[in-house]
Amino acid sequence: MELYKNNQLKIYNSLSKSKEDFKPLTEGYVGMYVCGPTVYSNAHLGNVRTFMFFDIVYRYLLHLGYKVRYVRNITDAGHLENDADEGEDRISKKARLEQIEPMEVVQMYTVDFHDVLKNYNFLPPSIEPTATGHIVEQIEMIKEILDKGFAYEVNGSVYFDVLKYNEANHYGILSGRKIEDLIHNTRTLDGQSDKKNPQDFALWKKADEKHIMRWPSPWSDGFPGWHLECSVMSTKYLGEQFDIHGGGMDLKFPHHECEIAQSQTCSGIKPVNYWMHTNMLLLNSQKMAKSTGNYILPNQILSGENDILPKAFSASVVRFFIMQANYRSVLDFSGEALIAAEKGHSKLMEALKYLESAQAGKTSSFDVQSWVDACYAAMNDDFNTPVLISNLFEAVKLINQMKTNKASLNAEDLALLKSKMEAFAYDVLGLMDDTTDNKSDKLNGAVELLIKLRKEARDNKDWALSDQIRDELAELGIQLKDGREGTTFSVN
Ligand SMILES: [Zn+2]
Numbered sequence: 001m002e003l004y005k006n007n008q009l010k011i012y013n014s015l016s017k018s019k020e021d022f023k024p025l026t027e028g029y030v031g032m033y034v035c036g037p038t039v040y041s042n043a044h045l046g047n048v049r050t051f052m053f054f055d056i057v058y059r060y061l062l063h064l065g066y067k068v069r070y071v072r073n074i075t076d077a078g079h080l081e082n083d084a085d086e087g088e089d090r091i092s093k094k095a096r097l098e099q100i101e102p103m104e105v106v107q108m109y110t111v112d113f114h115d116v117l118k119n120y121n122f123l124p125p126s127i128e129p130t131a132t133g134h135i136v137e138q139i140e141m142i143k144e145i146l147d148k149g150f151a152y153e154v155n156g157s158v159y160f161d162v163l164k165y166n167e168a169n170h171y172g173i174l175s176g177r178k179i180e181d182l183i184h185n186t187r188t189l190d191g192q193s194d195k196k197n198p199q200d201f202a203l204w205k206k207a208d209e210k211h212i213m214r215w216p217s218p219w220s221d222g223f224p225g226w227h228l229e230c231s232v233m234s235t236k237y238l239g240e241q242f243d244i245h246g247g248g249m250d251l252k253f254p255h256h257e258c259e260i261a262q263s264q265t266c267s268g269i270k271p272v273n274y275w276m277h278t279n280m281l282l283l284n285s286q287k288m289a290k291s292t293g294n295y296i297l298p299n300q301i302l303s304g305e306n307d308i309l310p311k312a313f314s315a316s317v318v319r320f321f322i323m324q325a326n327y328r329s330v331l332d333f334s335g336e337a338l339i340a341a342e343k344g345h346s347k348l349m350e351a352l353k354y355l356e357s358a359q360a361g362k363t364s365s366f367d368v369q370s371w372v373d374a375c376y377a378a379m380n381d382d383f384n385t386p387v388l389i390s391n392l393f394e395a396v397k398l399i400n401q402m403k404t405n406k407a408s409l410n411a412e413d414l415a416l417l418k419s420k421m422e423a424f425a426y427d428v429l430g431l432m433d434d435t436t437d438n439k440s441d442k443l444n445g446a447v448e449l450l451i452k453l454r455k456e457a458r459d460n461k462d463w464a465l466s467d468q469i470r471d472e473l474a475e476l477g478i479q480l481k482d483g484r485e486g487t488t489f490s491v492n
Helices: 047-061 088-096 102-119 130-145 163-167 179-185 226-238 250-266 297-304 315-323 334-357 366-378 387-403 411-428 435-459 463-475
Strands: 009-015 018-019 027-035 067-072 150-152 156-161 203-204 222-224 240-249 272-278 281-283 331-333 478-483 485-492
Touching: 009 272, 027 047, 027 226, 047 067, 047 240, 047 272, 047 281, 047 297, 047 315, 047 411, 067 226, 088 102, 102 163, 102 297, 102 331, 130 203, 130 222, 130 226, 130 250, 156 250, 163 179, 163 435, 179 334, 203 250, 222 226, 226 240, 226 250, 240 250, 250 272, 297 315, 315 334, 315 387, 331 334, 334 387, 334 411, 366 387, 387 411, 411 485, 435 463, 435 478, 435 485
Parallel strands: 027 067, 027 240, 240 272, 281 331
Antiparallel strands: 009 018, 150 156, 156 203, 203 222, 478 485
C-alpha cells in the first residue's frame, strides 16, 4: 500500500494562513507549480534555498508514493526591471549591455542554473517550460481576458483591470492587502503610463524601438507581461485548478496575486488549493547584495573561491545546513554555521556507513517503530525538516551506542532502521555521501604535493629526482604536463 494512505500530510497554506490537511484533487496524484528563475544572471543563493525546499517537497511526495507532475518554469522574456511595468526587460537589457543576442543571455544562465542544481543534487522537474515557448498561448489568454471585459488596450499595450476584477473578487487575497490601501499607497505616475489605474498590470507591452525581444500580436509588436506566463503554463500543464503552487515569499505580491486574478478571470474557479512560500536568506546576518560585496554564488561555496567563507563546503553539507532551518523562517548563512553543520553532517554519514555492516543482536533496546513514526510525523507536519534531522540524530546516538555494545537491535529492527535512515537522508533530504569526493580531494592534494617537490628538484637542477617523479607517476597512469602556467596533471 502506498505510504500516503497512512500519512496525513499537513501544509501551511499561505492563502488561509493556517496548516491544513493536504487533500489532492485526484487521489494519488499531485500537481505542483513553482515559479522558476529569470535567466539574466547567475543562479542566486536565495533562489537555491527556495528551489531546494521544493525539491524536498517533491522528493517527499514521491517517497509517499504520489505520482507528481512538478512544473518549474524558466522566465526568458517579459520580466521588467520593476514591478510597476516600467523599465527594460531584464534579459533585453543584459543583451544590450553585453552586445549579444538575448537568447545567448538566456542560454548562458539557463546552463548555469542547471549546473548549480546538478551540483546540489536536485531532482529535475517533470516539465520545465519557458515563457518564449508559450507566446501563442499567452496571446490566447490575453484575448480571453479582454473578451471577458477584465482588460483594456491602450496604444498597443494591454492591461489587466484590477478595480473591475476587485468588484466581484478580492485582489490581495493572498498577500492580505486591501485594494483601498493599494490605491492609497501607490504614487501616481504623472501621466507616464497608459494605465487607467496604477494598480493595473501589463498583460502585453508594446515594444519600443530599442526593445529587441518582440513578437507580433493583434495589439502590437511587443512582449507578454511577466505574470502572465505562470498562469498560462500552470493551466496548460496542470489544469485550471491544481494542488500546490510555490515560490519565494517576495513573489506573493504582486506576482502571485496577479496570477490568481488572471487565472480566476479565465476559468471562474480558484486556481490553486495550497500556496506555499519560502522565507528569505541572509548572508552573515545581512541582506545579500552584489553592490555591498555581501554576496556569494552557489558554486563558489563548493569551490571555496570567495572572500565570504573560510573554506569550501560540500553540496551535501550545504543541503544539510539549509534543511536545519524551517522553510518559513529566515535563514542566516555564515561560515561559522556551515562549519557546525559540517560536523553534524559527518556524524550522520559515519552512522549511515556503520549501518551498512552493523551486526544484529538478539534483542532490541530501542523502539525503532516509534522512531520511524516520529520521522514521518515531522515531515507530515508541513515538511518540518529540522525536526526530522533531530530525529535522525536520535538514531545516530543509538548507532554510536551500538558500536560500544551499549545498545542492540534485533535483525528486523536493524533492517528497518537502516532502510528508513537511508530513505530519509538520501531520498527525502537528498544528502550525498561525499566521503568519496573527500578521498579524491586528498589524492589530488598528494599529486599536487609531488608536482611541488618535482619543481623544487628542477630548481635545484636535480634532474634525476625530477624525472623519477614524472616517470613513476606515469607508470601509475598519472601524466604530468608542463606548460607556461605551471604543471598540470591528468589521470588515464
Ligand atoms: Zn510565477
